[in-house]
Amino acid sequence: MIRxxxxxxxxxxxxxxxxxxxxxxxxxxxxxxxxCVLELEKGVYHLWDHVRVESPGVLQITCDxxxxxxxxxxxxxxxxxxxxxxxxxxxxxxxNVAIELFQPGANGSTNVVRAxxxxxxxxxxxxxxxxxxxxxxxxxxxxxxxxxxxxYDLKSRTMRNRGSYRIELKADILKGSTLFNRSxxxxxxx
Amino acid sequence: MSSTHLRSGLTALLGLMACGTLAQxxxxxGATNAPSASASSAATIRQWGISLRDNVTGRVQLRFSxxxxxxxxxxxxxxxxxxxxxxxxxxxxxxxxxxxDFIIESPSCRVNVTTRDAGSIGSFTARRETDGISVRxxxxxxxxxxxxxxxxxxxxxxxxxxxxxxxxxxP
Numbered sequence: 510m511i512r513x514x515x516x517x518x519x520x521x522x523x524x525x526x527x528x529x530x531x532x533x534x535x536x537x538x539x540x541x542x543x544x545c546v547l548e549l550e551k552g553v554y555h556l557w558d559h560v561r562v563e564s565p566g567v568l569q570i571t572c573d574x575x576x577x578x579x580x581x582x583x584x585x586x587x588x589x590x591x592x593x594x595x596x597x598x599x600x601x602x603x604x605n606v607a608i609e610l611f612q613p614g615a616n617g618s619t620n621v622v623r624a625x626x627x628x629x630x631x632x633x634x635x636x637x638x639x640x641x642x643x644x645x646x647x648x649x650x651x652x653x654x655x656x657x658x659x660x661y662d663l664k665s666r667t668m669r670n671r672g673s674y675r676i677e678l679k680a681d682i683l684k685g686s687t688l689f690n691r692s693x694x695x696x697x698x699x
Numbered sequence: 700m701s702s703t704h705l706r707s708g709l710t711a712l713l714g715l716m717a718c719g720t721l722a723q724x725x726x727x728x729g730a731t732n733a734p735s736a737s738a739s740s741a742a743t744i745r746q747w748g749i750s751l752r753d754n755v756t757g758r759v760q761l762r763f764s765x766x767x768x769x770x771x772x773x774x775x776x777x778x779x780x781x782x783x784x785x786x787x788x789x790x791x792x793x794x795x796x797x798x799x800d801f802i803i804e805s806p807s808c809r810v811n812v813t814t815r816d817a818g819s820i821g822s823f824t825a826r827r828e829t830d831g832i833s834v835r836x837x838x839x840x841x842x843x844x845x846x847x848x849x850x851x852x853x854x855x856x857x858x859x860x861x862x863x864x865x866x867x868x869x870p
Contacts, residue, residue, distance in 0.1 A: 539856070540855070544850060544854065545836075546849045547834065547856075548846070579832075579860070
């Protein structure tokens, strides 16, 4: 009897705890680099050389140079950036930018979207990532190569472009497709 | 000496004297008196501390404290030695309303009370309790006037924030 009551409770507790741990991880951003200058009052951080940004379970960025604007405490009374509801205000990554976006897929799997470019800009208001400078985005199904800019909407997980672009699809995604299994004219003829 | 420097020198002297009194009152073993204008470079002060205030508002902007400090050789003379070699530094920065902002700690560093900066080639940590920001690295320079922290080696910053709200898994 006790066992039958305790086990579901334990399972519930574990579920809640793991959810809480996951939420805590997603509320954390780790920045690392060789050098940095932090404007503590303005909330403007500049990092360079071997820069890495990690938001566990969400994304990872490596680049040569990073400028970040952070949310300011309302009580600071300074004329710095406005609070953004706990979100990072903006990020500008430049120089050999490589981004890995982790998206939850079906059945608990994780889809990884990789993006490359010379510069990436993130703004918290629109929650979009703008890649410029030979931008390229790789997914499991193929590659999208832009000439000017590729814009990735982090909320809707959709892509749009500025300038022309090219998409290269992997042949694997056509496996099992009936697209090319149409019978020929000759076979139709009597 | 300009009036600004004279004022900051006097402020620093008052801060040091207050700290020295506290150290004696607390009965710290080996606590020394506050240094005077003739403080020798060999003097070591235990439980050293100094608060630096805004020249206009009079509010506390920075507070340096350490387990030990000794005056470092300096070219410029003054009422109070400008340079201090400190052990176990705790540097607190304050917001305009005098609430605590960043706290920087370093096992060993040099402090300049005249220019309000501190620096070391060694390790350090910095944190802000209100939003959970923490910084650590090796080699730092803190500019107390501009509130600018420069790190020259292996900086790691942890922010308690998120980039965006991830979309839940699609079925």
